[in-house]
Amino acid sequence: MFVRINTDSALRPNSLRDLGMTSGSNALISLSEFSYKKGTEIYGEKEPADYVYQVKLGAVRSYKLLSDGRRQIGAFHLAGDIFGLENGGEHRFTAEAIVDTHVRLIKRQSLEIVAESDAMVAKHLLSMTTNNLQHAEDHMLLLGRKTSLERVAAFLLEMDKRLTAADVMALPMSRRDIADYLGLTLETVSRALSRLHELGILGFIGNTQRQIVLLDRDQLAILDLQP
């Protein structure tokens, strides 16, 4: 059973519209923009969460560190995604730009004030938090119980769903980032990619390495590895 998983939907669920920003309430929200160079920190874990961010262009990683340097990336934030939304006053992750990244900033306080009176906005805040929760729950299953091959395949599927800008899927993050997202080492990720390479090549489209990747449960994705 071969299924093309590439979707054509251009927008992720996390857009500003989803915060309930209609033309009317927009005026109340303080919006501004900022750019971060590749590798720079946007905010640190335990810093006060004064702003909520939306990726305009680029990609961001959110991670936690252990004292000895072990790193767990909790999520990648791609164009359209909102991140840094905390209920308490502190960020629970460190966020860094993976590549040069443009973000839109929203003052958390102004958002809270609007949410206080506007049930629609409040509802959307809850819905976004629930989406983050659901992602984390699924990721716990991956981290706790899946093999390296399953993890990498699941990662490719996730990215395929989210990075459908064009025909070519170019991953913005390094093997190390992928490894720290999947609870593996970069070597294991590389080996898994090589194995998937051998296993499921279907063919090539143009000069891109468009491929078929098999999954554990006869699922399947058409996607591209590094162009």
Next chain:
Amino acid sequence: MFVRINTDSALRPNSLRDLGMTSGSNALISLSEFSYKKGTEIYGEKEPADYVYQVKLGAVRSYKLLSDGRRQIGAFHLAGDIFGLENGGEHRFTAEAIVDTHVRLIKRQSLEIVAESDAMVAKHLLSMTTNNLQHAEDHMLLLGRKTSLERVAAFLLEMDKRLTAADVMALPMSRRDIADYLGLTLETVSRALSRLHELGILGFIGNTQRQIVLLDRDQLAILDLQP
């Protein structure tokens, strides 16, 4: 550096009061109670989420399954905890009673109706979801990056914080449950417990096996293994 981590706080943050249930709004919420025998299912993954639950007595496990039976427990719910709160209409976990368990039921619909008009209740729903999210985020770090010994020690610390009914900490869940929570096998959990046993014994109080367990970051817990 030896620190006694046993806290005296009797109540977990997730009480009904935290839903904003004051004497006034109580009337609007339909409350009832129910009992589940050890091992029985409370709800299944993907079932419609008509009720929210609060543990009155006992313990509950929430888990996801892979098609081949691999299981990941996402959380244990102990006395006072609220679980089964979903934003979408479907449960994302299966919930089972670990021991004979009494729960309080709240109709989700009635809760939503109240939240619509009462910003306080809405805020508490968001806060509870955020707490769940935070737990999942911390658990991702554990599952992705901690050693078996660190996982078991972290688990004991977590239970120590939450199960402070008396001096004795009796774990309601089996080694298999612990293993599926920590992304390990029951044998690895057992070995880790044995190693912690050897390492950090302080002494015994009465006939309970009260012990000192060392952690990676010179943290420490006083707790009891199976009485």
Next chain:
DNA sequence: CGCACAATTGACTAACGTCAAGCCGCGTGG
């Protein structure tokens, strides 16, 4: 063009999983 960094690949190691045997506590029924 060459340098620096990223990715791949191989050889070996360590950690955790698997399989299996035996123990312990507990409930049940003779």
Next chain:
DNA sequence: CCACGCGGCTTGACGTTAGTCAATTGTGCG
């Protein structure tokens, strides 16, 4: 009341997967 059996736990021997260390190739950028 005790023997038996069952399930849960521990422990040991061994297997497998992923991690570590290292050499090599590939790639983008000044």
